[in-house]
Amino acid sequence: MFLFMSIRPFMKRGILEVTSLDEFNETRWIPFPKISHTSNIVQQKLEISEINYTASAPEDIEIELVPQLTARLNQQKVLVDAEEWDWLKGRMVIFVDDxxxxxxxxxxxHGESISWGGHIGGYCYVERIDLTLVWWLSYGLVDDETLDKWRTHEARPITIENRIKQVFLPxxxxxxxxxxxxxxxxxxxFWDEGFIRDYSKLYTPDPGLPSSYDDRPGFTISQIQWHQSRLTTLFDFLKEIYDNTELPIMFRTRHIRSNMENGGGLKIAQLDQGAREICDYLGIKLFRWGDLLEGITNYYDNDQHFPLGPNTYLFGE
Known part of the structure; x- marks a missing residue:
């Protein structure tokens, strides 16, 4: 539970504050203060002439904000207040599909990045706080190794279970x-959107697709339920391989991309809604980094990746 305490402010409604696109290390998520019957908003109202244009949060909000730890780690190559980072020392976080x-x-x-290959994985070691960040790249939740027609240029295995056992753990x-x-x-x-979309084109379903299928802007409920089922399997498998039913797991929700071709925006939203439903049922906490970035179109990517910017610092927080 060492990391879960810091996510609470990010679960609240608020605003993404980006003082300047050139100073993206100042990016913050500022939750709204709790509204009460005695607050200015409800009782005294606010006048347009009272607006604060400095973009600084009021003192009663500032005191509740999470410290800008990513920015401080960026600025301090040698930690002066090393004891403050004890809660991170010796920790390891694994990111799946990122x-x-x-x-x-x-x-x-200022970590050291070691790659096992672009579409395989790797890890980052931050020596001064003894923190390890690992990434495992999966091709979505594909459930059959015999699907040779799908993404033929990608290295096998393609199912997440076999990739974990045969690639990531070794x-x-x-x-x-x-x-x-x-x-x-x-x-x-995002990988699943492509897989679900392409599967019916590469492998003729039985019974066949209805004539109106190609006109659908999104997925069917059955396709979303398949994704929910596979996501549940992934959560169970992760706990199984580490023999820990209490293994802390979070799910990273969707972000917005600029490419909306073939109903891609709706399809991602549908998959995301189904994933949240499963997480709610299983008690899996949400990493809402993508939600909080809505509207900062300068950093929207055509597909899955973002350039270095405010998103990086929000991700770190």
Whole structure:
């Protein structure tokens, strides 16, 4: 539970404050203060002339904010207040289905990045706080190794279970980091959108597709339920391989991308809604980094990745 305490402010409604796109290390998520019957908003109202244009949060809000730890790690190559970081020392976090953001974060906090290959995985070691961030790249929640027509240029195995057993765990053992993680953050949306979409084109369903299928802007409920089922299997499998039913797991929710072709925006939203429903049922906490970035179109990517910027610092927090 060492990391879960800091996510509470990010679960509240609020605003993403980006003072300047050139100073993205100042990016913060500022939750709204709790509204009460005695607050200015409810009782005294606010006048347009009272607006504060400095973008600084009022003192009663500032005191509740999470410290800007990512920015401080970026600024301090040698930690002066090392004891403050004791809660991170010796910890390891595994990110499933993520690479871009972890690699960017590693560079900003002066870690050493080691890659096992672009579409395989790797890890970041931050020596001064003895923190290890690992990423495992999966091809979504594919459930059959015999699907040779799908993504033929990608290395096998393609199912997440076999990739964990045959690729990720051996790589971690070789790197000397084969210990039980303190936290696993999973996500499986964008690869799955492509897999679900392409499966019916590559393998003729029985019975066949209805004539109106190609006109649908989104997925069917059955396709979403398949994704929910596989996501449940992934959560169970992670607990099984580490022999820990209480293994801390979070699910990283969707982010917005600029590419909305073939109903991609709706399909990702559908998968995301189904994933949240499963997480709610299983008690899996949400890593809502993507939600909080809505509207900062300067940093929308055409597909899954974001350039270095405010998103990197929000991801780190």
């Amino acid at each position: 690479r871009n953001n972890v690699e960017q974060l590693c560079g900003e906090i 790589a971690m053992e070789s790197a000397g980091i084969n210990k039980i993680p303190d936290l696993i953050i999973t996500s499986s949306l």
